[in-house]
Amino acid sequence: MEPVGLPPVPSTSRMGFSELSVRERMREKLKAARSKAEATLSQEDLGPRPRHLKSIRERKAELRLDKGSGDQLGELQRDESLLSSKIKFSDSVKKLKQKSQAQSDYPSAEEAYNFFTLNFDPEPESIKAGARKRSELNEEEAEEYVETHEEEQEEDETDEDAHLVKDADLFIMGQTDEDFLVTKPAECERYSEQLQKEKEFLFIPSMQTVPTSQKMPENMQPRYLEDEGLYAEERPFVSPSNQNILENRILRQEKGKEWFGDDGRILALPNPIKQSSTRPPVFSLEEGIAPELETIYRKAIRTTAANQYLIGPGDFQGPFQLDIDISGLIFTHHPCFSREHVLAAKLAQLYDQYLARKQKNLTELLTDKLRALRNAVQCSMDSAAASGPTAQQSIPEYKIEIRQTRRLRDAEQEKDRMLLKSIIKVWKQMKSLREFQKFTNTPMKLYLRKEEVDQRSDEKAYEAEIQAEINELQEEYMEEYEKKMEEYKTELQEWKSWKKAQKSKKKKKKDLREEESVEDYDVGEEPVKPVPPKMVDSLEIEQQVREKANNFRRKPGEPALIPELVLSGSITPSEQCPRAEVLRREDVNKRSAFIKVFFNSKEVSRTVTRPLSSDFRVHFGQIFNLQIFNWPESLKLQIYETTGMSSTTLLAEVFIPVPETTVLTGSAPMEEIEFSSNQRVMLDHEGVGSDVSFSFEADGSNQMTLMTSGKVSNSVSWAVGEKGIPLVPPVSQQNTGIPSALKNIDAIASIGTSGLTDMKKLAKWAAETKLDPNDPNNAALMQMIMVASSGEAHVPDFFRLEQLQQEFNFVSDEEFNRSKRFRLLQLRNEEVAEFRNYKQVPLHEREISEKLFQEYEKRLHERDVIDSKHYLDARRAVVANYLQKVRESVINRFLIAKHHFLLSDLVNEEEIPTLGILGLGLFKLAEPKRPLKPRRKERKKVTAQSLSDGDIKLLVNIIRAYDIPVRKPVTSKLQQPSKSSRSFNEMFAASPSAQSPTNNVDWAFDQVLVRPFVEVSFQRTVCRTTTAEGPNPNWNEELEFPFRAPNGDYSTHSLQSVKDEVFINVFDEVLHDVTEDDRDRGSGIHTRIERRWLGCVKIPFTTIYFQARIDGTFKVNIPPVLLGYSKEKNLGIERGYDSVRNLSEGSYITLFITIEPQLIPGESVREKMNEMLKKFDTQEDEKLLQAAEKYEAECTSKFPSRQCLTTVIDLSGKTVFITRYIKPLNPPQELLDALPNSSQTTAELVARYVALIPFLPDSVSFAGICDLWCTSDQFLDLLAGDEEEHAVLLCNYFLGMGKKAWLIIGNAIPEGQTAYVLTLEQSQYVIWNPSTGCFYRQYDTFCPLQSVYCLISCDNIWFNIQQWDSPVRISFDISKPKLWKPFFSRSLPYPGLCSVQPEELVYQHSDKAAAVELQGRIEKILKEKIMEWRPRHLTRWNRYCTSTLRNFLPLLEQNQGKDVEDDHQAELQKQLGDYRVSGFPIHMPFSEVRPLVEAVHSTGVHTIDVSNVEFALAVYVHPYPQNVLSTWIYVASLVRNR
């Protein structure tokens, strides 16, 4: 219930203000009203609006309340209303509102309506007047207003007053809640009243039956269809009372009768409910469900393989177990077999065969069958007369059967006989051998047991048999004869009739000759007159039969021989044997064997090593339980043999079939699996060896060759778990390669995989399992069985999966496959090398040019075609092809690995800073600021992914150079050839006085300086420094190059495979005065700048990428002869330094190269690769590998920056222990013979030979994936390799030459991680760079080797654990364990690993003719190229000079490019006196033409553009053994002096 005086909404908004504000407002309004004569309507509106809002519903309640409480209060408040003006004033406001409430107290809607409509319309003036009054005096107006409207209702007056007062009280004094609330009981109407009320407006149809007459139209009798015999459908059941109610109701309705039918019942459709349910419930959940619909309960399991690959819905139910029982090993041939053993093995084999045959006893069986058949024939013949035609019929069938059986029996008998014969023969051989060698090795003995037979009965049986056979044969022949006779007769008949017809035709023809119609009478072959068949002679038959019986059958009366093989013989003890035999026996005793078990080509276990027994059996008797998760793909045994203590050889690999699911442990039979090995073993004792021919005959004829072979007896079965559940993985896992039709029905499980190929077995199985032939699932199987069994069913020669597809195809397959766009998209998706980073594929077919695929197709096409054009040398083409293939296979392998992401690849989890780091940071804050001490700032590293073209810059800082060659004055005199054969001693003695020339002081003063500058080119961008002066220039300039990754792919992988190089060329700038006229000389300068190449340094980009920065002094690669230049001989200003420099003999340049911003080399890829590599095969001992891993971990934990190398990957991808690569090898004899008495020259020569083998970094070809190490013979075959291969070969050569040599694994500039060779010469250590052939002293400052990580010899690895790793600061004394940590030590002795290197290297002799031919071709190509590079100029070749140069080059080769300069200079000068010659020889190892062309181009000889320039170019190829070619190219430009 609401409180009475609750004001309507708009007034509350007014009331909500404090009283004061209301008053003020009123005052204002009054003022406004006064000022304006006309009252605003807004004031007026306030009055009536609330009335509208009052809801009618509330009125009643209010009315009642007011009546009760209003009266008493009314008077009181009336008095009070007069109290004060203040109160009054406020009252007036209240009144205004109360009015509205009072007025809303009208009892009914009608009155309200009247109020709004009637009252306002007739008295508009009163409102206006009211409004006017209000403007004058508000309170009065309000009261008046009320009065005018409420004249009719006096009571309401008081009511209103009461209200007024009450409300005023409320606001002025404040009252409690109880004053507004009234508690009332719940109201309810009485039920009877309710009913009464309802009755007025509700209709309740009665439940009485409606008489039919009411339902029918008048004057109609109801008719019943059923009675009339028509079919009446069953109506749905409705209860009668419901029906009655409905009928009653309908009848009340208008046109209600329409709802009734003729029979007076409600119209109704037939009952829709069917008797049986349409969808029967599925009861049989357990049986009869199609297997593919079955569901299985799976426990929620931890997926062990979850992070490897996406697996299907987990199919495994926990580990399964495979039991592999390896019981033993029997050799059927072994290298240690003596001859007797060979025979014994043969005998045993034959005897086994004999036993097997005897067990089958086919001969006996067939003989019995034959007898039975003959009897049957006899019987039926006898009874034929009596029983009639049915028996008669079967006789021919029997006969056919007899014939077949007889034939089979004869064959079997023959085999038996032959076997027996050969057994006896071998035994005889063995006996004679034993006699001959006078000792026995095998306990084998053959007894022939004779079984006496009754001569007479035997003879009888024999004769009877022969007779029977003769009879049968005769019969057979007779039959045949008859048949043929029959045929003959019919043929004869035909022939006769034909003859007749022919005759008549001829006659006819004669008659009708005049018509001469071209009758097409058959000119077909004239039937030949048949020949009557011959009768077979019975005598002949008898002879045949007897002969056969003689051959294959035991003669009558001859005792039956039964061979018996026993092992009871005694073996001659060793003391009585000859020496060779004793050796053999000892050797056998030394040998032992073990077997490794491989599951899915992963080694899982191995047997113990058991010695070989004297009868060449090894007993293992071990059972391996393999707990597996997946269906096995392969099971493999590797049989190893160990001889003595050291070497272990792999004899053979045996693949064991994976057992069928029904084969369980306990019931699995032992199986023998044969193996053999084609290893060639030659032994120096009685053993016959393997793959070695030998003979039993004295004259050596009838040789035989046996391979090591044997049998492994094993059994593989599925284990049975607890409760007898076989631990077999479900068959669905092995769904590879099984047709889907078979998968479901599990034919494999029941008959095994092998059964699928055996049609009979399959058919039998199909019949047994009652396979439904009409089931479409089985259609394929049934058809296959039918085809196989009948052999004649039509087999369609096509197979189609979606039969109707073709009809609805948009386009044909050919067209579909022709689409270039699709092909491009697909190739890009497959990451084929050419298209891997192809950016945007055109939308239209026509926009894709055919050329795009040309390269790719060419590559596909020419994968096996060897193209010798690019290589000029067929051998190298083959090698390049092979390398390409190796590279592809490796890359493919790693592309897969690349997609295998680790969590760290995807999520960058930054380490939470530890307290220590925080503390350090705090310390740093407190550090005193030292602005003058610059501090190195760590550059920001950038991951490669977020880069694009132009983001990366290569910064090359050229700092200074030393000892640049200086120009020689053209007129300089001949210099004394200071030929000095350097030796190690001289080198190390380093006496500057010996080398400093004394004769050149005179020209030192007027020397022409050199004006060198450096030009750096990288990726077609060329920058140069300014020109400096003098032989020791100082530039200190920074050059900036933009870097562009191939195909815009900035991934780590791609950056690692960038093949670009930074070329740093040093040039001399020469100014030529070209002022033509001497008179101009005073007024103008006219010079031409010419640049002359002095040397170059090449640094591959990958090195910069991996090293992040390159900082150091590099030797400039200066040609051995620079025409017109000479090395500045020291002039003794700074002696101390010179002494060092003189040693180094060369020009040096100091560089600093880096990449901005710094890139992070892809270490993560490498680590992943290493992980992958561990999965590769290995033949190393597990223990060794573990030790290696441990050693590496120990070393790297101490010195994380030093690499420790213990195992490497060979070409076939196997992990090999590194020391196996080191082994003394013979260098080519040619080199050794060259200078037989000077060892150091030979060493240099060998180093040069190794350096001449072309260099091919595999970090480029394998893109930082891995290092593959070739053995030395592979390396020499491939004629390409990187530092490791060079170093290994050089080290091996040095060892072969009797030096002490080690392999150094270290870091060098500019190669980075590399391998060098260390030798000990006269108590000094010498470091060899294998890829250049240079050597350095340990304390040589210019040695490119910067740090040494480990040393490797043929039997150990030493890791550098000294504080420093620079070769200058360390000691190479490996005997000190404090400085060098050895791998094999006392705790882990060297196990004697056999080397992977060959016994010795075989060299092909150098082919001089081929070299000459190659020389010619290279020269031609280069000349063409030079002309090509000078498109705007004429290129003239100076033949005279060319021939001079050509003569000179062999000399250079002979002297290895040393100390011939002056001779040559003089000679040239002599011959080409009036030319200014500038040029130089370039020396390179030969691999391809391209690098040669590059080298010539980079010298820039062709850039000279003097008009009368001439060129000379000569090539010389010197062949070394094994096709190693040393190439010399001499380019020179000649300008005629005027």
Place this chain on the structure above:
Amino acid sequence: MAEVHLIGQLLGASGFSQRRLFCKWGLHAGGAWKLLGGLREGQTQVDDPQADDMAHWCHPLDVHFATKGLQGWPRLHLQVWHQDSLGRTELLGYGFCHVPSSPGCHALSCVTWRPRGSGVTQRLRHRLLGGGPQLRAPDLIYAGADRFRLRTEAAGTVHVELGVLLRHFGRYGVQC
């Protein structure tokens, strides 16, 4: 020669009884369809929604098909899995839907179901220990003509947003 390029994402899943969900998906198309680019199948990460019940994967789909016929229009099949706090995974639902054949952007919601254990014990085990029945042959998700024999219960919904680009269908008389 017509091409269909699907670009979209597996938005997420809602209405599943568990929270840590991931989804294995695959696109199955007939023999006339050739994959030009993109991955045909994959697996999303495990999403453990903290705020509401919808697991969000936003796993991108980008597959480009070429086809020579309409048969075997690509179908998207899904398996929603749950990884519980012990790291075990169990199946929550199978579902599949056809890739829309009209070009444009489509918001698909693929309802899923899961096989129901046949016995009370199985159901009890499922409730208490997790795990549950799974299809032996998952290709039944999209290929089961006689799937009606299965007893299944409804699982949640997977929301997929797929943009379909068609090309050259008009050339072969297919209006779209």
